[in-house]
Amino acid sequence: MASGGAVHPRRDRRTDDRRTDPHTESWRHVTLVKLDPDPDHLFHAASHILGAIVRPDVPLRIRHSRVLASRGDLTYHHESHELDASLRDTVERSGWRAAVGDESFTATARSRIEMDVAGDLALTGNLKMHRASGGGQIWLGHEGGDVSVFHLADDELIVLAQGEVLAHDDALDVALERRVPREMAIVRDTTYAWVMRGTGHVATATPGETVVLDVTEDDPVLVEGDALLAYTSGIELTPPDDYERRAAMRGVKWLLKNIPQINLSTGRERIWMVANGRGSVVIRSGDQS
Helix, strand or coil: CCCCCCCCECCCCCCCHHHHCCCCCCHHHCCEEEECCCCCCEEEEECCEEEEEEECCECEEECHHHEEEEEEEEEEECCHHHHHHHHHHHHHHHCHHHHHCCHHHHHHHHHHHHHHHCCCEECCCEECCEEEEEEEEEEECCCCCEEEEEEEEEEEEEECCHHHEEEEECCCEEEEEECCCHHHHHHHCCCEEEEEEEEEEEEEEECCCEEEEEEECCECEEEEHHHEEEEECCEEEECCCCHHHHHHHHHHHHHHHHCCCCCCCCCCCCCEEEEEECEEEEEECCCCC
16 A cells, blocks of 8 residues: 555546445445555556566565566566476486486476466466565556556455456465356456455556446446456356347357458457446456457
8 A cells, every 4th residue: 555544546527436435335345446546566657657666575476578677686586487497407417308208307397388378377376477576666568558556455356368467466366267257258268367365456557448347236237348357256247138149249250250261350249248246347448359
């Protein structure tokens, strides 16, 4: 949280009125907030660049491939480093030919490959993001995406677009779990999602601006599947009545676009989902065509 006081959500005319009044029933159930002002260790260096401050007592998880610049005495560590070291030691000790026939080498190599291909996630239970420790400052960004910083309070955040996460507090636990409804798999091409648990900050860079919407049992939200970035644990995604028709049309349009003999660009069929329950959903704009 920012030093010197509590962090408050953005407060302007565009914000859901329930988020601006702490006396409402809805406010007491809010566990995810888009921050303004920023916390002191994750902040907007510019609208499309995230600044991150690493201190000896405050390590961060950062997506190393999104680092634009850094300064200071920083160390980056990833869970795969131990596997890489084990593979290297085996090769140096036995040689390449002997290593290929070593069962422990092939088992370790297989684990390393799984860590790389499983949705960019280390199966040790952490996001495929390096742990930055020491002291210094890091600047991150990705393809001019809009930077947002969120605070999660003792809840779960199911993240559907993992590559848009730039950094998060090391205190958050992260795992890969089958949490995406079957009906959303047609949009995300997987039923797995990153699940972030606990209390801490999460920073993203998205192809358009983000908005956090509150959901209650009496006030569900209809959300487009491609626009949905994340949602909290109290949310259940269910298909609307026209889902089957739209899903079929999405498949037809995909075929028309990808069959070489046809190669007809028809745009995409939008898939909608109903967010039910009590919690929050994060949407972002951008060209999803």
